[in-house]
Amino acid sequence: MTGAIPSIALVGNPNAGKSSLFNALTGARQKIANYPGVTVERKAGHASFADGRPISLIDLPGTYSLTPASLDEAVTRDVVLGRQDGEKRPDALIVVLDAANLDNHLSFALELLALNLPTVVALNMVDLATRDGLTLDAERLSKELGVPVVPTVAVRKRGMAELLAAVDGAIRSHSAGEVAVPAKANDASLHQRARTLARAAILSETPVRRWTQRVDNVVLHPVAGMIILLALMFVMFQAVYAAAEAPADFLEGGIGVVQQWVVATFPDNFLRGLVVEGLLAGVGAVVVFLPQILILFLFILLLEASGYMTRAAFLMDGLMGKVGLSGRGFIPLLSSFACAVPGIMATRAIPDEKDRLTTILIAPLMTCSARLPVYALIIAAFIPNTNVGGSPVGLQGLVLFGLYLSGIVGALVVAYVLRRTVAKGAGAGFMMEMPRYQMPRWRDIAIGLWQRAWIFLRRAGTIIAMTTVILWLLLTFPQAPEGESQVEYSVAGRIASGLEVVVKPIGFNHDIALALIPAMAAREVAVSAMATANAIDASGDEEAMAQSLGERLQGKWSLATALAFLAWFVFAPQCISTIAITRRETNGWKWPMFMVGYLFLLAYAAAGITYWTAVAFGLG
């Protein structure tokens, strides 16, 4: 061995508990990036051997064999073969097996063992195997495979020290022999051998536990299952609204206190204006939505960790198949409710190219968390906080649910059209393993939430802060003469007046026109932009300063305008990051341009129809 830090790769089938094992070994010391040239997520982290020598760990995408069916599976193959650009071949492998699914997972393990790298097998989730009535002989398996086999329970951190010690041993004792070229394995014989080995390692076995089957009988029931899925989604969106209220108020209050302190402490000058009206008003207006975004992600992470997500994909496959997609697309699309960027990246798991392209193109129609600040602001200001007909269902939550639903229905229609026009192709397949139900581990959930919160705050601190500051400058100069509105007189105000001509027919006013341009950077900037413009507008006016942004909009907009604004944001592709990731994922500008074009058209039409209808009902 050289002095370099040994790099160890975790490889295994999907659902073998690889990510939990990775979390258990590295804790929060992880770094998520992309493999250069491809957009597959590279999860790396650090750990150390018992004597303190550092090691680096990478968590490779789960796959069934070294013959990839999708982009992320190809990365796994290329990394273990040392063919991945910018990634050195791992010094050792930890092959992660689900102890309760040996006959299946051993095929891939056998393929990996043939590579002749130092290898240790982690017999993971042995506790679940025991729960399911399986008793396994790890020593026997180790003898048959010729490598150490360590029973582990990643979620309880059991077997971690033993696992690392075995890896250390495997690296030391490995004779630097031939780097094996993967023989084109005959998979039938491989599976046969895997089954024989598994049978030898199983000491006793009782039939699969009944309770998971009973749960599935309800959860996957054609009718009851669908009702449960819809109810879960509904609860999720109500919770986003109800549970986030207190922490959001707290954050809002805190930002207000800071603003007042700055105003009271510093003399009135250019810098104070920039901080109070630009940074604090703008960025603050976005940061208060952190609690809602975390609640949404909490639900998604829980659904994923419990094993329910695949059930949801199963239920949705029929519907998605009708528009030419597959249940596979449900997971990226549900992730897109949090953010289209990870959602679009998650489409890599879709094997069919046209299916994948369509899923990418409709992902921005899922209501992402960046729309929440916009929706939340407008709903709170214009929709009465009452319950629908005496029921416990809140009207505000219902409107929010309706907005989400519009995005989903829009996406299905668009997918249907795309699959018959620009993304024509044979019906996509849908083959997936259904993981067992599991109690989600708070630790894994906490790590996931922390990563999301960090990404959101970093965005608020960079893209959003920057656009807000630029906007503040454009709003502040040139200085309006006495008696003229500063917002109208400024550079930004004049640009907005130009745009207003285009958006006036769909009910948009000057406020909105002003907010739309900086919101190209990110949707939530629409809120920060309005907050900044209003802060400038109100400066010096004590009473106006005391009003919240929502209260001020209430006085200035008609209900028809507010509804049209909501309808616009169901469709409008206002997010630089989404456009950039689409360009990267589709290798060119053609599809992102197409996406932006069709979404703006839809946004304009939807806002227009909403506005004209509302006006016809006397809400203008």
Place this chain on the structure above:
Amino acid sequence: MTALLENVLDRAPLGVAVRIARIDWTAMSEDEGRRLREFGLMEGCEVTPLHRGSIFSRDPLALIVGRMKVIIRARQAAAIEIEPVA
């Protein structure tokens, strides 16, 4: 896919274990065929179809193979000939 075949997995009653007699690999793409084998669906193995579709469609089909539950589409299930477990 032959319409005449009644003894295919796609037509099998739910909840009853059956044995795979033959798989028509030509009815599916190479990738699909390999993924089926990776799931452990091969001639001679026992499977139990359990859940089928939703209010929207007959698709997909969930079945137990070994200790694993997998999802496939009806199109693939129609290419899998089955026989009763002896």
